[in-house]
Amino acid sequence: MFSVQEKKEIARKIEELLLELSHPEMPDEKLKFLLQVHGKEPWSWANIEPNWFFEDGKEMGYNPFNEISRAIFKNKQKEEQAAALKEERKGK
Numbered sequence: 727m728f729s730v731q732e733k734k735e736i737a738r739k740i741e742e743l744l745l746e747l748s749h750p751e752m753p754d755e756k757l758k759f760l761l762q763v764h765g766k767e768p769w770s771w772a773n774i775e776p777n778w779f780f781e782d783g784k785e786m787g788y789n790p791f792n793e794i795s796r797a798i799f800k801n802k803q804k805e806e807q808a809a810a811l812k813e814e815r816k817g818k
Contacts, residue, residue, distance in 0.1 A: 727765050727772040729796040736761070737777045 728736065744757055761774040 727763060727770050727792060728774075729793050732796065733772065733774055734777055736774050740774065741776055 740759060740761060741757055744752060744759070745754075756778050757776055758779075759774075759776060763772045763774065765771060
């Protein structure tokens with residue numbers, strides 16, 4: 727469901743949030759967590775694990791479709807922003 731880069735970003739933010747809580751039962755580093763995200767379709771899902779978990783050569787789940795889809799989505803966003811800016815400039 728998410729690209730590898732998005733998974734890394736989500737994992738980083740989750741770890742930051744958990745560490746900020748300073749809960750006495752939490753370790754100071756290398757938190758262990760597994761976030762399961764379910765999309766709107768039964769086949770749409772992602773497991774998010776801490777980034778450090780992949781430092782030993784273990785590879786993060788990779789789906790070429792997700793990588794390509796994300797790139798297409800970002801490109802479409804850029805095109806829409808450029809078109810909106812162009813329309814805004816026309817109105818001035």
